[in-house]
Amino acid sequence: xxxxxxxxxxxxxxxxxxxxxxxxxxxxxxxxxxxxxxxxxxxxxxxxxxxxxxxxxxxxxxxxxxxxxxxxxxxxxxxxxxxxxxxxxxxxxxxxxxxxxxxxxxxxxxxxxxxxxxxxxxxxxxxxxxxxxxxxxxxxxxxxxxxxxxxxxxxxxxxxxxxxxxxxxxxxxxxxxxxxxxxxxxxxxxxxxxxxxxxxxxxxxxxxxxxxxxxxxxxxxxxxxxxxxxxxxxxxxxxxxxxxxxxxxxxxxx
Amino acid sequence: xxxxxxxxxxxxxxxxxxxxxxxxxxxxxxxxxxxxxxxxxxxxxxxxxxxxxxxxxxxxxxxxxxxxxxxxxxxxxxxxxxxxxxxxxxxxxxxxxxxxxxxxxxxxxxxxxxxxxxxxxxxxxxxxxxxxxxxxxxxxxxxxxxxxxxxxxxxxxxxxxxxxxxxxxxxxxxxxxxxxxxxxxxxxxxxxxxxxxxxxxxxxxxxxxxxxxxxxxxxxxxxxxxxxxxxxxxxxxxxxxxxxxxxxxxxxxxxxxxxxxxxxxxxxxxxxxxxxxxxxxxxxxxxxxxxxxxxxxxxxxxx
Numbered sequence: 036x037x038x039x040x041x042x043x044x045x046x047x048x049x050x051x052x053x054x055x056x057x058x059x060x061x062x063x064x065x066x067x068x069x070x071x072x073x074x075x076x077x078x079x080x081x082x083x084x085x086x087x088x089x090x091x092x093x094x095x096x097x098x099x100x101x102x103x104x105x106x107x108x109x110x111x112x113x114x115x116x117x118x119x120x121x122x123x124x125x126x127x128x129x130x131x132x133x134x135x136x137x138x139x140x141x142x143x144x145x146x147x148x149x150x151x152x153x154x155x156x157x158x159x160x161x162x163x164x165x166x167x168x169x170x171x172x173x174x175x176x177x178x179x180x181x182x183x184x185x186x187x188x189x190x191x192x193x194x195x196x197x198x199x200x201x202x203x204x205x206x207x208x209x210x211x212x213x214x215x216x217x218x219x220x221x222x223x224x225x226x227x228x229x230x231x232x233x234x235x236x237x238x239x240x241x242x243x244x245x246x247x248x249x250x251x252x253x254x255x256x257x258x259x260x261x262x263x264x265x266x267x268x269x270x271x272x273x274x275x276x277x278x279x280x281x282x283x284x285x286x287x288x289x
Numbered sequence: 290x291x292x293x294x295x296x297x298x299x300x301x302x303x304x305x306x307x308x309x310x311x312x313x314x315x316x317x318x319x320x321x322x323x324x325x326x327x328x329x330x331x332x333x334x335x336x337x338x339x340x341x342x343x344x345x346x347x348x349x350x351x352x353x354x355x356x357x358x359x360x361x362x363x364x365x366x367x368x369x370x371x372x373x374x375x376x377x378x379x380x381x382x383x384x385x386x387x388x389x390x391x392x393x394x395x396x397x398x399x400x401x402x403x404x405x406x407x408x409x410x411x412x413x414x415x416x417x418x419x420x421x422x423x424x425x426x427x428x429x430x431x432x433x434x435x436x437x438x439x440x441x442x443x444x445x446x447x448x449x450x451x452x453x454x455x456x457x458x459x460x461x462x463x464x465x466x467x468x469x470x471x472x473x474x475x476x477x478x479x480x481x482x483x484x485x486x487x488x489x490x491x492x493x494x495x496x497x498x499x500x501x502x503x504x505x506x507x508x509x510x511x512x513x514x515x516x517x518x519x520x521x522x523x524x525x526x527x528x529x530x531x532x533x534x535x536x537x538x539x540x541x542x543x544x545x546x547x548x549x550x551x552x553x554x555x556x557x558x559x560x561x562x563x564x565x566x567x568x569x570x571x572x573x574x575x576x577x578x579x580x581x582x583x584x585x586x587x588x589x590x591x592x
Contacts, residue, residue, distance in 0.1 A: 040361075045392050052388065053379040125375035131341050132369040133392035133440075134361045289302070289342060 036281055039142035042135050046143020047150070049130075054151075064111075065155045069104045070162055073097065076223070088225055097168040098249040099222030101177065102184065105156035106242055109148035109185040110213055113192035114205045117144050121196070127287060141283040145189040145276060152185025153178055163253075171255030180252065184245045187268055190275035191241070197282040216242040221250075244268050292317040292444060292475050293338060297347035300333045300499075307333040309499035310347070320466075320476040322486040322507075324578070325496035326586050331479045332372065332448060334496070338477065339369050339446050351444070365393060368442030372449045372479075374429050376421045382432060383408070383417040386439055393440040400439070407435040410465065427458040434462060444475045451485060463488060483579040493578065497586045507578050515580040516542075516554035520561050523549055523570040544584070551580070 054061065077093025087095040120126040127140050157178045163169050195208050219233070220226075220242035226234050237243050244264030251257050291314040300308040308330045315321045323331050336342035338349055340360040349356040351363040377385050383404060390400030408414045411431040416424065424432065430450065437445060450466075451459045466489055470476060480486050486493050487507040494504040503510060511517065524532060532550065536543050539560065543552040553576070555561055561571070 042392075042394075045394075048391060049377075049380075049388050052384065057379070120379075124378050125373065126377055126379075128341070128371070129375040129377065129389075130392060132339055132364065132367070132371070133389065134365045134394070135392055136361065 036277065037136065037138050037284070039138040039280070040136070043139040043142035043146065045135060046130065046140050047147045050143070050147040051150070065104060065108055065151075066158055066162075069100050069155075069159045073100055073159075073163070073166070093166070094168050095225075096223055097163045097166075098253045099220070099246050101156050101159045101163065101181070102242060102245045102249045103217050103220075103222050104159055105152040105181040105184050106188045106213070106216070106245070108151040108155040109189040110192050112151045113144055113148040113189040114196055114208060115202070117193060117196045118199070118202050118205070120144075121287070122202070131287070137284050137287050138280050141193060141280050142276075145186060145193055145279070148189025148192065149182050149185030152188065153182040156181025156184075169253055171253060173252045173255050177249060177252050180245070180248055183268055183272060187241055187272040187275065190272060190279045194275055194279040194282055197279060197286045216240045221246045241268070241271050290317050291315060291350075292352055293477065294350045295338070295347065296349075298334070298337060298344055298349060299346040300330070300337060300342070301345040306499050308337070308344075311499075311501055313494070313501070313504075315475065315477060318470075318473045318475055319491040320470050320478065320489050322490035322493040323477065323479045323496055324481070324483070324486055324493055324582060326481070329496045329586075330499040331496055333499075335446055335448055335477070335479055339367055340364050365440065366443040368437035368440060368445045368474075370433050370437040370445065370447040370450050372452065374433065376429060376432060376436070378421045381418050381420060382413060382424070385421070385432065386436060389436050390439050395440065403439060403441075407438050410438075411435045412461070427454055430454055431458065431462070434465065438469075442474065444477065445469060447476065447478045449479055449481065451480075451482060459485075483577055483582060487578050495582060495585050502585045503581075510581045511576045511578060514553075514584050515576045516556075517576055518555060518573055519576045519580055520552040520555055521549050521572045521574065522552065523572070546583075553580070553584075 073093065073096070077091075077096055081092030081096075084092045086092075127137070130140050131137050160169065160174060160177050164174070192208075195205075199205065199208075219229075219237045220240050221237070222242075226237050226243070229237070244267045247264050248261055248268070251261050293313065293315040295311055295313045298308060298311040298313070299306070311334060323334065325331050333342065337344050338351075338356075340356050340363055343357075352366070354363055356363055377388060380388055386404035386408070387397075387400050390403065395403070405414070408417065411434060413428060413431055413435065416428060416432075421429070421432075430453075434447075434450060437447075445466075447466075451462050454462065463485065466476065466478075470489070476489075478485075478489065490507060492505060493507050493510060495502045495510070503514070505513070522532065533543075533545065536550070536552065541552055541560065542554045543550050552561060
């Protein structure tokens with residue numbers, strides 16, 4: 036297995052330049068949508084729900100919205116975005132003919148995906164704070180967590196991108212992996228409402244530990260389990276990062 | 290001195306032997322042409338030399354650096370012009386060059402200067418802020434060439450650089466390549482354009498089914514395989530058998546190409562006189578690299 040070099044930053048810079056040229060076409064998805072969900076679910080649906088775990092419903096879902104939209108950002112970037120660059124635009128082919136290696140490209144894409152998570156997480160956090168939903172100063176650590184979360188989901192996405200035969204295959208990724216996670220990781224209701232077996236299963240979903248951590252950072256209410264959550268995120272990130280380096284090389288270096 | 294050297298270079302894809310034990314030495318400053326039908330293995334060979342595809346067997350050295358261990362250093366001195374357009378569609382013409390310069394860690398000011406310079410070299414200065422999709426095919430090819438020069442490469446590797454270009458653009462490209470040659474840039478060029486190969490190349494290798502069949506200067510290849518002139522005999526069917534018999538009797542080197550017979554290696558005109566009833570059916574023309582190509586790789590389709 037080969038590792039990326041510092042040159043990966045060149046790929047990150049390329050993606051950054053493209054993003055800031057076209058940001059207005061991306062912004063609605065990652066800023067407007069979470070606000071709509073927060074207001075519609077939090078205030079609209081929340082009016083019928085009352086308190087959840089001793090919180091207003093909108094307070095309860097705010098951390099989950101941050102965590103899941105940070106996930107969506109990295110995921111879209113490193114599935115559809117990366118696939119288009121790799122297969123249709125042949126951007127990777129052009130880059131690996133320069134001093135950059137395929138590992139630099141893969142790492143650049145993953146770190147850019149993580150940067151997207153960081154930006155989305157930070158923006159929604161600020162909005163949530165404006166709604167007075169963020170009581171604890173520990174919330175300042177959320178952008179860093181969103182970045183780490185981004186590395187994890189970008190790596191998983193790149194791994195999938197490196198093995199799919201066609202762009203249509205991403206339907207499976209979203210309907211069987213991403214969307215179920217959105218609903219079963221404790222974003223909209225506490226996992227304790229599920230039967231024991233579903234609760235255990237939901238800890239396999241990588242979004243679950245992120246939601247728990249984000250919720251703790253927002254409320255300032257910590258407990259020991261959160262260390263496990265953090266450790267899980269770090270291990271999964273490192274694991275999928277390394278695997279995606281290998282599978283991407285297999286796909287492109289023939 | 291050989292700037293590119295390959296030893297027993299082999300590339301295998303499942304059951305296909307794309308490149309078969311190729312030993313090449315390309316000299317510093319020369320223009321080296323790689324000629325061959327589709328599927329001959331030219332692109333596979335080029336992809337290995339440009340360090341984007343690892344050899345199945347064998348080794349490559351560029352400026353004495355083994356590609357297995359020094360691919361990053363080698364790629365830094367290469368200018369690669371691919372056969373297919375892989376310009377960055379998300380960026381403008383100018384940004385394409387600036388971004389590419391950054392992959393080579395060229396400082397921003399220097400990258401700006403060079404981008405401007407090579408854009409005007411390829412007459413693209415008016416297209417600076419255009420999007421890639423707004424460019425014509427010819428402009429894209431010119432931009433691909435310009436991009437290949439951004440790092441001021443010591444070696445240019447070009448895969449069919451003038452494919453699909455109008456004559457004006459083709460001559461512009463040839464002119465720039467000749468300039469580069471006079472500046473001492475080594476060129477490795479894959480082409481199916483025989484005219485291109487004879488105009489630009491010092492030496493030409495003819496490749497077929499993964500192997501190099503022959504390697505020499507275009508002129509030397511022509512005189513070795515077909516002689517300097519080719520005689521074409523236009524035939525009707527009743528004359529055909531008789532003429533073939535007569536050619537065989539005289540021991541001449543000829544090839545039946547369907548409707549016509551090409552006769553090669555004719556030193557004196559007498560040896561071909563009296564072959565056909567009407568002199569109008571006999572035509573003499575200078576031999577070209579294309580004749581060599583056909584003789585070596587055959588006339589049937591390779592794929």
